[in-house]
Amino acid sequence: MSETLSPHPVVAKLEAVLPKAAFRDMSPGYFEEPRGKYHGRAVTVVAPGNVHEVAETVRVARQLGVGIVPYGGGTGLVGGQVMPDGGPPILLSLERMSRIRAVHPAEGVLICDAGAILQTIQEAAAAHGLLFPLALASQGSCRIGGNLATNAGGVNVLRYGNARDLCLGLEAVLPDGTIWNGLKRLRKDNTGYDLRNLLIGSEGTLGVITGASLRLFPRPTSDAAAFVALESPAAALDLLVQARSELGEGISAFELVARQSFDFLAETMPEVRQPFACAPNWAVLIDIGLHGAHDAAHAMEVFLERAFDAGLITDGVIAANEAQRAAFWSVRESIPDANRRIGSIASHDVSLPLEVLPDFITRAQAAVASLGPLRVNCFGHLGDGNLHFNAFPPSGESRDAYKAMAPQVTRAVHDLVNDMDGSVSAEHGIGRLKVTDLERYGDPAKLAAMRSIKGALDPDGIMNPGAVLRG
Amino acid sequence: MSETLSPHPVVAKLEAVLPKAAFRDMSPGYFEEPRGKYHGRAVTVVAPGNVHEVAETVRVARQLGVGIVPYGGGTGLVGGQVMPDGGPPILLSLERMSRIRAVHPAEGVLICDAGAILQTIQEAAAAHGLLFPLALASQGSCRIGGNLATNAGGVNVLRYGNARDLCLGLEAVLPDGTIWNGLKRLRKDNTGYDLRNLLIGSEGTLGVITGASLRLFPRPTSDAAAFVALESPAAALDLLVQARSELGEGISAFELVARQSFDFLAETMPEVRQPFACAPNWAVLIDIGLHGAHDAAHAMEVFLERAFDAGLITDGVIAANEAQRAAFWSVRESIPDANRRIGSIASHDVSLPLEVLPDFITRAQAAVASLGPLRVNCFGHLGDGNLHFNAFPPSGESRDAYKAMAPQVTRAVHDLVNDMDGSVSAEHGIGRLKVTDLERYGDPAKLAAMRSIKGALDPDGIMNPGAVLRG
Incomplete structure (x- = not known):
C-alpha cells in the first residue's frame, strides 16, 4: 500500500508514544472479513500492549483527526472491523492484550484483557470447574472484546443470556483518550448511568474495550442432548413452552434445524453423521444440563416421552454418551459451513x-x-x-x-x-452492512438519541467511522 | 403553597394540552419520601393518561425551562422522587397509567404501562401460571416505571437478575418530547446502542419511562425454604459456593441475617415468630425452587445434611409447608420495619x-x-x-x-x-442522597461521560434536575 512508502504523519506521532513491538505488518488478513463483502485499508496497524498504549493511540488519532478501527479476531459478519471508505484509519488490534488477568472461583468471576480468545476464557473457567457459557462457531479465534463490542449471541443465550448478560464490568478507552476503569466484580451496582451496556453492542464507535470482568457459572453435573423430529415450527414452539415449564433453567439450548440443512450437509459434508435415517421436515436439537444428583438423560427421556404422547414430536434420538452428544452438536455447527459450500x-x-x-x-x-x-x-x-x-x-x-x-x-x-x-x-450487529437497514427500520427517536450520544462522546467521529451510524 | 394561589405560567400551558383529569391535588404524599430526609415542592402535579400526554407535558416543560420530576410509587430511599431545591418542577405522576397492556404466555412476556403496581404485574403473571420475579418490600405500592428507573433489586436477583435483566423493551418520552417506541418482545436485538439499559437506572434524568416489556418465567413446581445458623459470614460464603455448585440456578434467594436482626425483631415486633429458640450469631435464609418432578424439600435436606457434616452450618430448620415458608420470609421482610422502630x-x-x-x-x-x-x-x-x-x-x-x-x-x-x-x-440508586458520594467515589472518566450524555440528551436540564448529577 502506498501509505507504507510515504508514511502518514500519524505514524511518526505513534512511533513517538508506542514501543516498536506495537507496530504490525499490514498483513492482508487485517483487511478482509469472512464473507468478502468489504476490503479495508489503514495508515498503520498497531497492537498496543496495555491500556495506556491504547489511550496514547486514541489521543494521537484524535489530535490528527484520524479514524480508529478496533480489531479483535476479525470474525464479525457485518463489516464492523474493516473500513473501506473515507480517510484510511489506524487499525488498532487487541491481539497483544490477550491475558487472563485473574480468576475468582468463589465469586464466579474472571477478569481478562479484551484480546483474550473466547476459547481461552472457556478453558480458564473450566480449569476451575466453572463454565463461561458464551459459545460461538468462531470461538477458537474471536476475541472477547469483539464479542462484547458486538454483544455476541450463540447457542447458550436461552439459558445464560447474550455477551452483555455475561459481563459485570469493563475497562475501556473513551474517544477523548481517557481510561474508564469499570472492572467491577459486583452483581449489583447502581451508581450512575449504565456505561457498560452502552459500550457493549456499540461496535467500537464509542470507545475501545480493553478489559472485561466476566461471569462464570457452575458447570451442570449432568448433561443430555437429543435431536427430535417435528412436523412444523409451530410444534417446535409448543415443545419449547413445554420444555421451559418442565425443565426451567435446565434447558441450555433449543436449536431449530430445517430439512434443507440436512440436505445441504448430505450434499457438501457427507462425513457429518446425520441423526435421522430419513431427514425430517423440521428438527430441534435440545441440550439440557442439570445440577446435583439429577440425571439429565433420564429427565430428557421423561420429557420426550410426554412430548411424543402429546403428538408434539414424531421421532427423537437421545445421545447415549458424550461422544454422541458432541456428534449432535457437530451437525448443528456444520450447517454454516455447508451453507458456505453451497x-x-x-x-x-x-x-x-x-x-x-x-x-x-x-x-x-x-x-x-x-x-x-x-x-x-x-x-x-x-x-x-x-x-x-x-x-x-x-x-x-x-x-x-x-x-x-x-x-x-x-x-x-x-x-x-x-x-x-x-x-x-x-446477534450479528449493524457494522457497515446494515447501516441502511437501521436507518430504514430503526425508531426515529432512538436513532436521534444515538446520534446525540455519539456526537457527545466522540465529537470528532474518530471511533470506527461509518460503523452503526453513517459518518 | 403560594404557587397554587397565583398559578405559574406553566399551569396555563399545561391546561391547554392536557385534559382536566390529568391535574391532581397537591397532596402532601407527593412531597414526602419514606425516610423523611427530603421535602419536595412543585408548581403542579399532573398525571397523564397516556404516552402522548406525557410527551405534551415534557414539551411544555422544555419550552418554559421548568423541571420535571417523574413520580412512581414514591417508595425510593434516596430522594430521587422529591426535589427540595431549585425552581419548583412539574411533578409527573404515572399513577393513571397503570394498565397491563398484554400478556404473551407462550413467549413469557408481559407489556404494561410504567405506572403498573409491581404486585399487580406479579399477579397478572401468576394468572397465567408464570412468575415475574422482581420482589421488594414495597411491591404493594411501588410502580414498575420507578423500579426500572432505579434498576431495583430485591430478594430474587441471585437467580433472575435486577430490574434491568427482567426488561426486554421500553416505551419512553425523551427530554426533547419525542416518543421512543422500544417495546420489543425480543430476546436478541443488536440494532444500535442500548438505549434501554441507558434509561434503566438513570433515575428519570434522561427521560420518562411510560411502558415496559417484561420477562416472565415458568414458576418452579417445587419450592423449599430453610433458615440455617452459622458461625460467620465466611461460613455463609462457603455455603453459597456449595449451594451454587449443587443446586445451580435452583437457588432463588440467599439472605444473610445477623444476630442483631433477631434481637431487634424480638424487641420491637415480638409477634414475628423466630426460627431459632436461641438466636445464632449469623443465619442465612435459603430459598430454592425446582422444576419438573424434582422435590425441593428433599434437595434442601440433602444439601443441608452435607453442609452440616462439612461443618459449614451449626443448625438448620426446613419449612415443613408453604405457611412455614411464608413465616420464614416474614422474618426476613420484617427486619427493615424493626430497624425503623429502633x-x-x-x-x-x-x-x-x-x-x-x-x-x-x-x-x-x-x-x-x-x-x-x-x-x-x-x-x-x-x-x-x-x-x-x-x-x-x-x-x-x-x-x-x-x-x-x-x-x-x-x-x-x-x-x-x-x-x-x-x-x-x-440497589437503591443515587437519587439526591448520594450525589456527593458519586462525585467522591465515581470513576472520573465515567462521570465525565455521564455528564456528556446528560448534556446531549437533555441540554436544558429539565429531567429530574439535581438527581444523580448535580444540576
Missing part, C-alpha cells in the same frame, strides 16, 4: 416475537418463492426467537446467476421482519 | 466482591465501633454481595443523641467499601 445469495440474522415466529417462516418462505426458484435454509436459535434465514440458488444452478436478486430478497425478508415487530439484526 | 443513625446499601465480603463486615464493624458505642445491624442479599449495613444508638439510648455522628459513620463505611472495590449504592 453459496448463499442472501443471508439474514433476524429475531421475531416467539408467538409469530412460525407464521413468519411461512410468510418469508412465500415471499422468497415469489421472487424466484430459490432454496431457503432456515435454522437457528429458536429458544431466542433468532433465525438465520438464508436464500440459495436452485439445485445445480450457479450462485452468480442469482446474485443480483440479493437486495430484493433481503428487502422482502427485512420488510416482513419489521412488519412483524422483529429485529433485522438479532 | 431508629437508625445511618444506613448503607453497599455491595462488595464476594471474596472480600466477610473481611468487609469485620472491618466495617471495627470502623463503626471506633467512632462510638453504636450497634450495627448487617443483613441483606449475600448471594449478590449486597449488604444493608446500618448503625443504631446503644441500647436504651436515644437516636437524637447520636444523630450528629451520621456523616462520620457513613464516611467510614463508604470509604472502606470504596477501598475494597465495592459500590456505595448497590
